[in-house]
Amino acid sequence: MNGPDDTGLNCPVPSSGSDRVLIAHGGGGRLMHRLIEDYFLAELANPWLLERHDGALLEVGTVRLAFTTDAYVVRPLFFPGGDIGRLAVFGTVNDLAVCGARPLYLSASFILEEGFPISTLHQIVRSVRDAACRANVAIVTGDTKVVEKGKGHDLFITTAGVGIVEGSYCIGPRFVEPGDMILLSGDVGRHGIAIMAARESLAFQTTLESDCAPLADLVGSVLKAGVNIHCMRDLTRGGLASALVEIAHTSGRSLEFAEDAVPVAEEVRGACELLGLDPLYVACEGRCVLFCPAHQAEQALERLRADPLGQNAAIIGKVLDVPPPPRVTRISRLGTRRLVDLPAGEQLPRIC
Amino acid sequence: MNGPDDTGLNCPVPSSGSDRVLIAHGGGGRLMHRLIEDYFLAELANPWLLERHDGALLEVGTVRLAFTTDAYVVRPLFFPGGDIGRLAVFGTVNDLAVCGARPLYLSASFILEEGFPISTLHQIVRSVRDAACRANVAIVTGDTKVVEKGKGHDLFITTAGVGIVEGSYCIGPRFVEPGDMILLSGDVGRHGIAIMAARESLAFQTTLESDCAPLADLVGSVLKAGVNIHCMRDLTRGGLASALVEIAHTSGRSLEFAEDAVPVAEEVRGACELLGLDPLYVACEGRCVLFCPAHQAEQALERLRADPLGQNAAIIGKVLDVPPPPRVTRISRLGTRRLVDLPAGEQLPRIC
Numbered sequence: 001m002n003g004p005d006d007t008g009l010n011c012p013v014p015s016s017g018s019d020r021v022l023i024a025h026g027g028g029g030r031l032m033h034r035l036i037e038d039y040f041l042a043e044l045a046n047p048w049l050l051e052r053h054d055g056a057l058l059e060v061g062t063v064r065l066a067f068t069t070d071a072y073v074v075r076p077l078f079f080p081g082g083d084i085g086r087l088a089v090f091g092t093v094n095d096l097a098v099c100g101a102r103p104l105y106l107s108a109s110f111i112l113e114e115g116f117p118i119s120t121l122h123q124i125v126r127s128v129r130d131a132a133c134r135a136n137v138a139i140v141t142g143d144t145k146v147v148e149k150g151k152g153h154d155l156f157i158t159t160a161g162v163g164i165v166e167g168s169y170c171i172g173p174r175f176v177e178p179g180d181m182i183l184l185s186g187d188v189g190r191h192g193i194a195i196m197a198a199r200e201s202l203a204f205q206t207t208l209e210s211d212c213a214p215l216a217d218l219v220g221s222v223l224k225a226g227v228n229i230h231c232m233r234d235l236t237r238g239g240l241a242s243a244l245v246e247i248a249h250t251s252g253r254s255l256e257f258a259e260d261a262v263p264v265a266e267e268v269r270g271a272c273e274l275l276g277l278d279p280l281y282v283a284c285e286g287r288c289v290l291f292c293p294a295h296q297a298e299q300a301l302e303r304l305r306a307d308p309l310g311q312n313a314a315i316i317g318k319v320l321d322v323p324p325p326p327r328v329t330r331i332s333r334l335g336t337r338r339l340v341d342l343p344a345g346e347q348l349p350r351i352c
Numbered sequence: 353m354n355g356p357d358d359t360g361l362n363c364p365v366p367s368s369g370s371d372r373v374l375i376a377h378g379g380g381g382r383l384m385h386r387l388i389e390d391y392f393l394a395e396l397a398n399p400w401l402l403e404r405h406d407g408a409l410l411e412v413g414t415v416r417l418a419f420t421t422d423a424y425v426v427r428p429l430f431f432p433g434g435d436i437g438r439l440a441v442f443g444t445v446n447d448l449a450v451c452g453a454r455p456l457y458l459s460a461s462f463i464l465e466e467g468f469p470i471s472t473l474h475q476i477v478r479s480v481r482d483a484a485c486r487a488n489v490a491i492v493t494g495d496t497k498v499v500e501k502g503k504g505h506d507l508f509i510t511t512a513g514v515g516i517v518e519g520s521y522c523i524g525p526r527f528v529e530p531g532d533m534i535l536l537s538g539d540v541g542r543h544g545i546a547i548m549a550a551r552e553s554l555a556f557q558t559t560l561e562s563d564c565a566p567l568a569d570l571v572g573s574v575l576k577a578g579v580n581i582h583c584m585r586d587l588t589r590g591g592l593a594s595a596l597v598e599i600a601h602t603s604g605r606s607l608e609f610a611e612d613a614v615p616v617a618e619e620v621r622g623a624c625e626l627l628g629l630d631p632l633y634v635a636c637e638g639r640c641v642l643f644c645p646a647h648q649a650e651q652a653l654e655r656l657r658a659d660p661l662g663q664n665a666a667i668i669g670k671v672l673d674v675p676p677p678p679r680v681t682r683i684s685r686l687g688t689r690r691l692v693d694l695p696a697g698e699q700l701p702r703i704c
Contacts, residue, residue: 021468026498039474040494043481048457048492056492058457060516063413069459069512070495105400105410107421109510111463116373118391125395132396140400140408142392143422143510146378147702153503158461158495160421160512164412350499 024345026073028237028283031345033246052250053172054095054233057165066101068092069160075350077124077154079198081190081209084157085127087285087352090214091236092161093135097216098232098288100171100223101163103135108159109143113152121155128157135214137161163216167223173250175230178321181297182255183290185218185304186211186312187263188240189282193271195351208267213286218307222290227300231291235284236352238343241328242281243289245342248326256329256337257317280330281343283351291319376697378425380589380635383697385598404602405524406447406585409517418453420444421512427702429476429506431550433542433561436509437479439637439704442566443588444513445487449568450584450640452523452575453515455487460511461495465504473507480509487566489513515568519575525602527582530673533649534607535642537570537656538563538664539615540592541634545623547703560619565638570659574642579652583643587636588704590695593680594633595641597694600678608681608689609669632682633695635703643671 024031041049048056055068072088082090089106096103108128112121132139190211197208215234223229231251233243240262248255264272264279272279286309292300297315304310328340376383393401400408407420424440434442441458448455460480464473484491542563549560567586575581583603585595592614600607616624616631624631638661644652649667656662680692 019470021464021466021470021473021498023466023498023500025464026496032496035470036496039470039477040496043474043477044484044491044494046490046492048490049494056457056459058492058514060412060417060456060514061415063415065412065417065514067457067459067512067514068493069461069510071461071463071497071510073463073497073499104412105408105419107408107419107512108396109421109423109512111423111425111508111510112373112377114373114375118371118373118387121373122391122395125391129395138398138400139396140398140410141420142396142401144378144384144388144392145423145425145508145702146373146375147425147505147508148375150502151505153499156463156497156499156508158421158423158463158510158512160419160459160461160510162410162412162417162419162514350497 023349026349027346028242029343029345033342051172053099055099057099064165066096066099066163066165068095069158070095071156071158072352073156073350074352076198079210080194082212083124083127085124086131087212088157088159089128089131089135090212091285091352092159093137093214093216094234096161096163097219098234100167100169101165102220103137103161103163103216105140105162106132106137106159107141108139108157111152111156112144112146113154114146114149116154135216169223171229171232173231173247176247176251176253176291176319177230178253178319179294180230180291180319181294181315182257182317183297183300183304184262184314184316185310186287187265188235188284188287189264189268189272189279191285192282192348192351193268196348211284211286213309215286215288215309218304218309219288221307222300222303225299225303227292227296229290229292232288234288237283237346239281239283241340242342244328245340248328252324252326254320254322254327255317256320256331258331260333261314261316263312263314277347281347285352375701378701379698380594381695381697385694403524405451407451409451416517418448418451418515418517420447421510422447423508423510424704425508425702426704428550431562432546434564435476435479437476438483439564440509440511441480441483441487442564443637443704444511445489445566445568446586448513448515449571450586452519452521453517454572455489455513455515455568457492458484458489458511458513459493460491460509463504463508464496464498465506466498466501468506487568521575523581523584525583525599528599528603528605528643528671529582530605530671531646532582532643532671533646533667534609534669535649535652535656536614536666536668537640537662539617540587540636540639541616541620541624541631543637544634544700544703545620548700563636563638565661567638567640567661570656570661571640573659574652574655577651577655579644579648581642581644584640586640589635589698591633591635593692594694596680597692600680604676604678606672606674606679607669608672608683610683612685613666613668615664615666629699633699637704
């Protein structure tokens with residue numbers, strides 16, 4: 001079932017049949033990976049893009065910067081624990097944080113659909129303001145475009161962010177080393193389940209809120225403690241499993257983790273059972289994985305747990321010293337081992 | 353007909369009747385100005401946004417950076433002289449250039465509509481690549497989202513850009529001074545007319561191409577010559593007239609310019625007459641205005657004209673030393689004077 005490298009990344013992908021963009025191309029799975037590799041990376045290839053990191057590390061004069069962008073198309077616009085404005089700020093802040101940067105400045109670009117209520121826009125702009133305040137960043141530049149009714153969907157927001165890398169960190173998939181321990185900053189899947197519950201009028205009752213949160217302080221405290229983080233990634237589309245597969249593929253390293261070391265809230269687990277979903281693939285918006293040398297893992301864990309956003313942090317696995325191809329293996333409670341693959345798409349579109 | 357400051361910026365605007373976003377909110381005129389002032393600036397106000405410049409000037413460590421963003425929703429995707437990919441690169445490059453920065457790095461974020469042909473996407477990505485190459489910038493980070501069919505429009509691109517400000521320039525509307533001369537880098541209106549011709553199957557035949565071009569080298573050569581540029585702005589939605597009104601309003605200075613000093617290509621003039629348009633309000637994508645001290649104006653003009661993109665450059669007017677309110681006056685060939693106002697919207701939506 002798996003392709004040459006067993007990560008699913010080089011697998012044949014379902015044909016679109018018509019050379020057209022499918023919803024699954026945006027899902028964080030194999031189809032998206034192939035779209036990015038075959039069209040964006042193949043054409044635009046440069047040292048920054050080829051790092052396949054959450055942002056680009058730039059040297060400008062004497063300063064090391066991180067630079068990143070994301071478009072936000074989540075539906076509904078408002079969901080338990082957040083909204084598109086909050087997500088647009090925290091998502092970009094988190095991409096900077098996992099580059100080892102202190103987020104400083106964000107841009108915000110709005111594409112509005114004709115007929116969208118201005119009062120709702122106002123509410124979302126206020127949410128952007130509050131999120132920027134909480135994450136200690138300034139929205140310093142922006143843009144507004146309007147498209148005809150039926151040619152957009154209420155509003156889309158694209159943020160970009162600039163942060164400063166204050167240490168001499170080398171953080172990214174290619175710095176992952178055999179023996180590194182894999183830490184997870186908290187329980188997984190809250191964002192995805194909160195969105196599904198809000199969107200689908202699901203049969204189950206849940207008070208679950210999105211985990212949408214800014215991770216810069218959490219991650220910064222681990223770095224400041226002197227932990228030599230080799231790689232970080234925030235978990236979004238495709239969840240924990242997809243993030244690990246991507247890191248394995250880019251680093252060329254095999255990883256393994258214990259399923260029962262991965263914290264999952266009871267409500268998320270219950271909803272996943274009801275819906276036939278695997279919580280390891282469900283989106284988060286306030287969680288990250290960290291890779292660091294084994295001798296610093298306990299120290300890193302302690303720092304993570306000292307922050308309210310990291311109180312459920314756990315060491316979930318490690319990087320193996322085995323020959324290629326790179327594989328990700330999940331070990332069940334009973335000790336059985338299964339290869340982890342990328343999904344074709346996402347269980348639910350427009351999650352972020 | 354004009355409001356308290358005669359620029360049209362504080363005028364009552366046509367009521368939307370329903371507190372909803374109108375196409376004109378994206379047109380670069382009064383409605384857009386009010387939307388930005390009342391909702392974005394009012395909520396997000398900070399020193400960078402309040403500069404009302406094309407980008408933000410940031411001090412990061414010892415380095416001065418410019419940072420900017422724009423969303424691109426132009427239709428059709430391909431037009432004489434360019435396409436959405438080229439526009440997305442050059443537009444952001446130009447916003448950096450008029451901040452006095454050397455553009456270095458761009459992000460590119462794509463929102464794709466389900467069903468969009470991947471071959472067309474590929475063509476646009478190649479155009480982004482070629483434009484980045486021509487403008488000497490690298491696309492270092494990006495994102496891709498997919499929305500359902502009918503919830504987007506083929507594709508939208510949002511770029512953000514980072515550049516370095518290598519001199520100790522102070523460039524922006526608030527540095528405009530009485531006595532400054534106003535220069536225009538080339539003839540106006542080609543982009544808008546090219547888009548109209550491509551979109552509307554107009555009765556007139558034209559071989560006109562968009563002026564879409566990167567301005568960083570042109571502007572850089574004027575700065576390198578030691579010209580003390582006080583303000584620059586690239587002309588996009590709303591054309592030359594809107595750019596001047598905005599600068600007048602932000603700087604608090606009154607401006608005047610001679611209509612017949614403004615270069616307009618014969619084809620643009622002809623098309624405008626046919627369509628009942630004023631070329632001063634028609635969009636450009638490769639033109640800018642520059643404000644500099646009178647004693648340096650000839651030197652600046654010479655530098656502009658030495659570049660193929662600036663061969664039609666002209667001195668078109670000056671900044672007056674008169675009490676507020678700030679006004680923009682156009683002087684006709686016959687010497688008659690008329691106040692220049694912002695349009696309510698744009699003559700044509702989705703021009704950029």
